[in-house]
Amino acid sequence: MTTVIDGCAVACVDAAGTEYADGHLVVDGDRLVTVGAGRYDGPVDERIDGSGCLATPGLVNTHHHLYQWATRGLAQQSTLFEWLVELYPVWSGIDADLVRVTTAAGLGWLALSGCTTSTDHHYVYPRGGGDLFAAQVDAAREVGLRFHPCRGSMDLGRSDGGLPPDNLVESLDRALAATAEAIDKHHDPAFEAMVRVAVAPCSPFSVSADLMREGAVLARDRGVRLHTHLAETVEEDAYCRERFGCSPVEYAERLGWLGPDVWLAHGVHLDETSIARLAATGTGVAHCPSSNGRLGAGVAPVRDLLDARVPVGLGVDGPASQESGQLGGELRQALLAARLRGGPAALTAREVLAVSTMGGARCLGRDTELGSLEPGKLADVALWRLDGLGHAGIADPVAALVFGPPAPVAALLVSGRPVVRDGRLGTVDESALARDLARVSRELVRR
């Protein structure tokens, strides 16, 4: 099956920064076979008219908590620690039905904002809640997005000096066994994999040093990646210095948590030494500018990270601290955040596009498979409509996409399969998802 998109501007985000003002893409099966200038005249099974649009690689979301779709708009003026303390008891009521619905709703919404690959970091496993991990994988398959679920865990309850209530944490053995099982059942190392699993204890203030250490051993034994929250707030920095006598990055390094197979969510409070360690070890950072703004956590040093050649991707983060839940909107947010910190030259529109595509692919270890529009790569493509009121008249399409309002997605291909067609989800019923989301949110609060 051959699909062609033509009549559109194309930003390839390859190493040479190739762009076409009027170009085409040819997809055969799940791969891109041609990317070039002008119209495509060869035989095709299906043609998508790209007039008025910009084609880019599909965006890669490197950090999320999809279950939080059911708890948006709460703890509105809280710091991270206050917000967590208010939300943990609500989250103790989640089950497999809620996780299936919120995963489908969140991924559907991400697809409509240009995202073709998303991670999820799920760390709340109430006893008796059912197989939450399988519910996520099933929902992602239904929506059709490429999915990197990170099996999270917490074993440091309040009575052990952690932040979560005791009834929400797992034992170290249970957490490790469940993580191993998730890898064995769902991880696919293949080039075209739709599901890859990562090992993801939650954070230094909710996880014991032993679980962090043994989680890293498990991940390396099975050849999967490692993900956690790190250096998000000043309170976390103070917690690490008081409890462990070092910075969050030094703590992570002691536990075996720096390396080319690790990416860390946030990285807001990083000194020069910490940035140098991330760079020397090839450790990636998931930058979540809207969530950092919502919780008043600070502005991550993205310019410094990029200059040091640290892999940086974009992340939406959980919708309880980022109610918009869109990835497309994070492009503009990332640009503005970097410039508020470092001035108007701190980050360009093209650098933001590269961070949200190739940067994310590097964080997930998939830069040979995803992240740019090049022959041989998987056909993960976002086609952005730029001829409406919000963008018309901006001559540079990449500037329109990043400086302008979140652009409507005309089409979205994942492995060549259309997940969005004519601006609508083609795989799942959007109105049904919205109804289900309202239902599980109501039921959770009642519980």
Ligand SMILES: [Zn+2]
């Ligand atoms: Zn997070």
